[in-house]
Amino acid sequence: MTNAVPNPEFVKPTISGPGAKLVSALSLAIHEHKLLPGTKLGEDELSEIFNVSRTVVRAALQALSHSELVELKRNRGAFVSQPTVREAREVFEARALLEPRTARSAAERMNEDALARLKAHIKAEHDAIAAGESGKALRLSGHFHIEISHIADQTTIAGFIERLVARSSLIIALYWKRQSALCEKHAHHALVDALGRGDGDEAEELMKSHLLDIVTALDLRDAPAPAVNLSDILTP
Amino acid sequence: MTNAVPNPEFVKPTISGPGAKLVSALSLAIHEHKLLPGTKLGEDELSEIFNVSRTVVRAALQALSHSELVELKRNRGAFVSQPTVREAREVFEARALLEPRTARSAAERMNEDALARLKAHIKAEHDAIAAGESGKALRLSGHFHIEISHIADQTTIAGFIERLVARSSLIIALYWKRQSALCEKHAHHALVDALGRGDGDEAEELMKSHLLDIVTALDLRDAPAPAVNLSDILTP
């Protein structure tokens, strides 16, 4: 069965043709933490798996690098990005700057259709958790924020938020405190409530504290990134 | 003589090797309004001008499309982007959201070196205007905002602002009211003053009104579109 959410894609169609499938599949896998930060994405490997030439693989990897999910190192290859602690802090500072205001706008532009989409989204999150599909649940919880930004109807800012959410997924993979449970369930539910009532003040406040909660569940001391490739770190 | 400004590049090194030159040259030409929105960027044409294969031209065009300076249309080719009126409004709304706050941060992190760079920047703008190089002046005036965002030391947000400034350049090419003079001279000078004094409140306020001034000088009602000959402008 396919996703219950209208648009399951994170990466906008910056690329078309056969490469689009590759971009979708890779970004999906990264968002669901099936591909972990540091994983090498070899060109031959991918071209064989997807039955396309290296030309389109390279185009897809370049596209992913521009959305910052993948890092390209010249003559070395493509790797799933490994945001640093500093980048992690910056990403959530940027989200704190953009998203609360965006949630307010969304509340002001709310309508029946949008509310239905959000509720369906939360249900999908629920179902994924119930089914034990933690990767999918994680991806959906990120996508929830994107959905709100789309309701706010600010395409440009929504694009920024998409990038930040994508990066957040990598950050969570690297810095999430294992002991703290990921229970965005209540926060998202409360947000949908506020949005449904058109309560911009509350939506803004809820989003602010929700983002703070997420950061609190991260371990952003100088924790070394669990690198797959040690040589990247040990050789200057 | 080369630029007096430390980093004349707008597009970050998302691409390396021979293609980097191409990206630099094209983004420079676009920022200086030598290549106007809607201009077609043919692959053969560029590969001949820069003496590289179409492979690297395509990579460069893809990079430019991800920074939204260029729009790729499948089976049609690459064109200098033509932001719509709606996009234009969104871009300046996003700038209004990000830049005043960023100017405040910059004021708080100001130091001797940064102040010197900003003053050198303003001087370069001055000189370009005096020399009648309006394209260069325009590019520098955009880069001034990027310089401030770098001083604020928020790489992620700085990246967003870079994209917005790039897009603004296209917007100005399309929607600038000819009658209104572009005199960012005073605004930029006042900003540097406030920043130099570490006056965050004033810097934030000045940036806000400065951005408003720019929008006011735009005619965001309709949109014509010009075009141009490539080989007349580009020389590697």
Added chain:
DNA sequence: GTGCGCAAAATTGTATACAATTTGATTTTG
């Protein structure tokens, strides 16, 4: 046994050839 150096293998970078699609002009047809 450790470290260095060199050569082979693997991988990425670039160029070129060919396929698919669009474009524009010319011809055909009502």
Added chain:
DNA sequence: CAAAATCAAATTGTATACAATTTTGCGCAC
């Protein structure tokens, strides 16, 4: 004469071949 159909030229999309670079592994000296 206008509109539609068509065919050739031009342009982009994709695959493959070759070059450059990095990685790997073996052998040798110390």
